[in-house]
Every structure is written in structure tokens, then in C-alpha cells.
Amino acid sequence: MLVRSYGVTPDGAAVDLYALGNDTGLRAQIMTYGGTIVAIEAPDRSGVRTNVVLALPSIADYVAQDAYLGALVGRYANRIGDASFVLDGREYHVSKNDGDNCLHGGRIGFNKAVWRVVDSAEGPEPRLTLRHVSPNGDQGFPGTVATEVTYVIAGGNTLRLEYRAETDRPTVVNFTNHAYFNLGGSACADILEHEMMIAAERFTPVNTQLIPTGEMRDVAGAPFDFREPHLIGARIGARDEQLTAALGYDHNFILGPSAGGEPQLAASAREPQSGRVLEVHTTQPGVQFYSGNHLDGTLRGPDGKIYSRHTGFALETQHFPDSPNQPSFPSTVLRPGEVFASTTEYHFGLD
Numbered sequence: 001m002l003v004r005s006y007g008v009t010p011d012g013a014a015v016d017l018y019a020l021g022n023d024t025g026l027r028a029q030i031m032t033y034g035g036t037i038v039a040i041e042a043p044d045r046s047g048v049r050t051n052v053v054l055a056l057p058s059i060a061d062y063v064a065q066d067a068y069l070g071a072l073v074g075r076y077a078n079r080i081g082d083a084s085f086v087l088d089g090r091e092y093h094v095s096k097n098d099g100d101n102c103l104h105g106g107r108i109g110f111n112k113a114v115w116r117v118v119d120s121a122e123g124p125e126p127r128l129t130l131r132h133v134s135p136n137g138d139q140g141f142p143g144t145v146a147t148e149v150t151y152v153i154a155g156g157n158t159l160r161l162e163y164r165a166e167t168d169r170p171t172v173v174n175f176t177n178h179a180y181f182n183l184g185g186s187a188c189a190d191i192l193e194h195e196m197m198i199a200a201e202r203f204t205p206v207n208t209q210l211i212p213t214g215e216m217r218d219v220a221g222a223p224f225d226f227r228e229p230h231l232i233g234a235r236i237g238a239r240d241e242q243l244t245a246a247l248g249y250d251h252n253f254i255l256g257p258s259a260g261g262e263p264q265l266a267a268s269a270r271e272p273q274s275g276r277v278l279e280v281h282t283t284q285p286g287v288q289f290y291s292g293n294h295l296d297g298t299l300r301g302p303d304g305k306i307y308s309r310h311t312g313f314a315l316e317t318q319h320f321p322d323s324p325n326q327p328s329f330p331s332t333v334l335r336p337g338e339v340f341a342s343t344t345e346y347h348f349g350l351d
Contacts, residue, residue: 001122006031007059013114015059020126025156026348033062034111035072035130035149037179040159042348045275050185052276054312057302065299068178071111072149073104075134075141076332077176078252078288078321081211085324087142087333088170094140099209104178106139110147111178118148127152136169143171145334158347165340172332173340174319180292180312183271183278186303190310191292192233195270198226198289200253204320208245212322216254224251229270232291232313248293248310252320258283263343267315270351279347282317285330290314317344
């Protein structure tokens, strides 16, 4: 397993880059800053490998950006309305970094931590395990939470992420990875011609601040029906209050129950020119489809490509946004003695 220095954060913490995989299968690069996926190299129909996730040139660029490119997200992925919630009769106020709301764990979330390597192994299925301990009161969240994420190249063409977390007092948790995919690679201008399928019959509508209203709405007859593959750009400009509020797709889709605790198909995407296909499987109850609406041209890739609106899409497997304030949503409460565990797999193939 290749490891090299990737630089130093502004506060002097050393950051390392690990490479998983080999020349005959999928290859991935993960750095310890934010547990960030820097690269996933997948071949096209001609066998040409290209990085299919948006990346940045240096550690300084990753530290400065606020788009969460490739990063692990916690303590609470997505939004918490009014940056507050009640747990066991006590009200907690957490970090505001999205207007009056808390987004992706607050101002200093897991994406800004330098994670510690606790295990790595080469072989047929190379793996890397990172650990981060978030102290009690971090960004206002209760309890000390110890989180481990293991990255595995499985079967030669699948990147599997295994999440595990424990706490010493009741708290709320929600984790995801925020990789932006573009299956055409750097030569592809945007993702609007990608075909997307999402295995969901319902989604959670949001208000103008992108906080769920509590409704679970059928996708049938709406631009949110991806049960059959559609081009991402086909209906993104439709007259719809939900698309207007989010400037595109930035919504949680409700998945069916995970059979036997095994990852189920949540979504798939296909880029017709390269032939690359991505399937996302997860044990999580939801997936947030984000069409890169706020990429504004201020970020550039290592090759100088400008990341403008819709340059990449994210499929963030997770619990629902604002679950601590929505009793009808699946619970995100974690208590002492319990173990949070989830698995997400990114399977790459060709059509």
C-alpha cells in the first residue's frame, strides 16, 4: 500500500495519502485530512483509467474549500433546523454554519479533522481504517463519540466504506461521504447527460432553507421520479417549487428496508460516452442526491479544470436530514452501549 506525505495543515498537523488497489482493478486514494477520497480511478470502455471524483490540487485547497469534496461528514450529515434539538428532555444548541441551521456537523465538522490510521492491509482486498474521537461538547453535540471508517477495495471493482461509532452519553449521529462524481472524468463538462436511477418511491420535501417539512411525498408524477433511469438534466429546470428552493436536486430519497442488514441498491448512474456505470448500495435508510448546484467556479481541479455548477453529483447515503426534530423519521439517537454501524458500496462497471 503506497503512502506518502500530502502536506501539512495550517495548524501544523501532518497529512498522509494512502493508495488502495492495483493495476488490474479499481484504484482509490484517501488522505487522512477529512478521511477524504482524493481519487477513484475507473476504466472506460477502452480501458483508459480516469479519476471519476472531483479533486483539488493541494492540501491548502482542501482546507480552504467549503464544498466538502470527497470528505467524511459528521457528527451529523446534512442539516439540523435552527441548529438545535431536544434529546431526553434537554435542549442542545449546535454550531450554526448554514444561516440559522447546522450543516454537516457545523463549522468544524469531521471533514476538517485529521483522522488517525489504526489499521491498513494489502492483499486481494486492500483496506484502510481511520479513527476520529470527537469530544463531548464538540460543536455543541453531547457525548464523546469515537468513529471508525474502513475503506476496502472489494472484488476488484467496488469501494466499500464501513462506518462504526460509539458514544459515552446519549447523542445524535449521522455520517456520510461527500464525494462528487463525474463518470466522464475531467473531459466531461457537466453531469447533466448522466443517466440516473434512484430506487425510491418517496422523498422528503424541504422548505426554502432546505429543512425537511416532515412530509414523505411520492415521487410519482414529479421531477423526482428516478425509478426508471432519466438524464439528470432532463427535468432539473422544471417548474417545481422543490427544484426552485434547492436550485436543482438536493433532496433526501427514502429507501426501502435493508434486507438482513445487507447493502441494497440505492442508486445507479451511467455516463454514455465513457460507458462507466456506478451502482451505490447501502444499509442506510436514505440517500441525498445533490446535483452540484452550488459549485460556482471558484474551485479548480489538479488539471486546472474549473468546477462550475453541475460539474459533479453526490449520492450521500445517510439518515434523513433534521431527524432529531422530526419524530416520524428514523431515529439517529445513539446511546452508551450501542454501536452505530453502516455500510456503503460504490460498485463500478461498464455498460
